[in-house]
Amino acid sequence: MPIENAPTLTLHHADSSTARAVVASGIWQVHALAERGAIKTIGTMLASLTGKQALDWDLSGITSIDHIGAQMFWNAWGKQRPAQLKLAPKQEELFKRIEESSRVTLPPTRARRFTWVMVLGFGMLSFFEHLWGFIRLIGQVTQDIGRFVRHPLTGPWREISSNIFHAGFQALGITALVGFLIGVVLSYLSAQQLRTFGGDMYLVNILGMSVIRELGPLLAAILVAGRSGSSITAQLGVMRVTEELDAMLVMGISHGYRLIMPKVLALAISMPLLVVWTDAMALIGGMVSAKMELGLSARYFIQKLPDAVPLANYVIGLLKGTVFGMLIALVSCHFGLRIKPNTESLGRGTTTSVVTAITVVILADAVFAIIFSGVGFY
Template sequence: MIENAPTLTIDNASGGAAQTVVASGIWQVHALAQCGAIKKISAMLKSLDNTPGIEWDLTSIMSIDHIGAQMFWNAWGKKRPAALKLAPRQEALFARLESANELKLPRSRRSHLTWVMVLGFSILSFIEHVHGFVRLIGQVVQDIWRFIRHPMTGPWREVSANIFHSGFQALGITALVGFLIGVVLSYLSAQQLRMFGGDMYIVNILGMSVIRELGPLLAAILVAGRSGSSITAQLGVMRVTEELDAMLVMGISHGYRLIMPKVIALAISMPLLVVWTDAMALLGGMASAMVELNLSPRYFIQKLPDAVPLVNYTIGLLKGATFGVLIALVSCHFGLRIKPNTESLGRGTTTSVVTAITVVILADAVYAIIFSGVGF
């Protein structure tokens, strides 16, 4: 038996129905946890739950903490019993337990118009984004016109830095993905063409699919995931660290120094990345065709200009420039809308990448409709 162990004693001195429960010892967590005292006391308190007219005397307790007080409070049904004796130092502890009301969650009221409200808020949010995006386009157009009128004071360093980060540093990943896509497309096409004896048409399939569609689309998706997220995160961090506010205080325009250089850089970098991705994809397809169909690289290179008219190459470059501008605008739009907290930064970056890829695919579909009869 440990010294000053928590104990409960039932005193029935009068012999009647009224009983007095006397608590003594140390009712703190370290004492309750020793020798299994907490289990015995909990069982004893539970047996006293439904006993009528019981009196409680806690004045003999040497010290008590929140754990010990909570055991009594639970045994009393979370309300103070009618007959209770407490020491003055215990009053504050049980007063806090008494004032801590049980948390009541608001009852959810489901309405038949809930889906209408959700749809309405979604439409309003979409209109707000479209309005902000159109304003951003107008601001960029004004900044570009200012840049053309005063080229000597333009942000040349920012444009050069963004071309390096968005274009040059993306050469590795675009080359790898383009080469592998070319290998896969050539391998699958060769298996089907061999069945019909159309081995020579592998050049037509690879040339048209890569130069006209896959090359620009692959480069745009990779740039949207890599550079688009970087642009949004950069502007978001500047919002969190209040650098954007500091620029406004110093009279520096966000659009002229931050947004316009990124738009110009991606408009220049994306067509070059499209050319690079096309070349890598065609090299991968040529290597796969050489292995699967025994087509020499010389035959592949000679047949490529005849299989793919030059206008398809022009369409691919035009797609690249358009995709670059759209990625930069979408990334900057969501970057400027980030609130000064870390949760908004992560959510805004994710939304920016998803929206940029979706906009790129929609733009590619528009190009497919407009130039449906060109280049065949």
């Protein structure tokens, strides 16, 4: 049921002139304005009166009014009192407060000069700060590995095993799927070009070298960086938010020995195995595509592969997997430990960790390509 004294707005033509009078009555409070869409109807009427100066406003008939109703009038007046305004005594204070708040202006902000220089400077400082922290983390992990080698019986074997399971075994599915599809696509596109020049037999060479030497390690590293790297950063970040890291320090438990080193060793062990797995799936996909596109049998493919790809390429691929795994773990732990105890920093740190890890992996792959440019070819 509609409430009594609903807000109303009435227009009256003055007898002595062409000016009109606007008379408001009823209850101008938020609960009354929200009844049956009254705020929309009255808002439309007030909008049609905005900017008209020759109007007499009479609000003395309003039973009660709150800030919402007063603000509607104030906006219709163009944020200033009209020349002809009649208010009840109890309404004066409300409109006076609104008028005073409208006069408050923010101090003008001075335009900063050399803003781009400042941004560049802060960016360089942040980069070197991260670089210094990363180098310190590498040194800490090296010391922890030395301690682990000296006292293997007291080492974090369960943590290493758990991280191998999560980062390695649970990644077999996604790496197999992506590797197989990449092998199919690469084989199909290469077959299209080789058929044009009559070089069908060289498909094994192209597929074997590209997958075993480059694509296999790189694909596995990118997938692990997105999957396991983000998980590592989020895990350390949540431990920071819940103050578990501080509790470990109070209990005398080293972060590096119990959290960081097991992850680095686990990825250093599991990444070469994932590289072999990804290579195998990609080559199987390539064999399937070669059989369908060029009619090359799987037997011919398997027999030709050892001759087409020298053994040094397998070793380079495994070495890449080990280095990529350690870099992903170090980058993820670095950003995970720098997360502040709030949820916004957790999300931002995880995103930055994944992007940085993938970038570092690609840079490391470029370094490998330069160092071993003359290795692995007949």
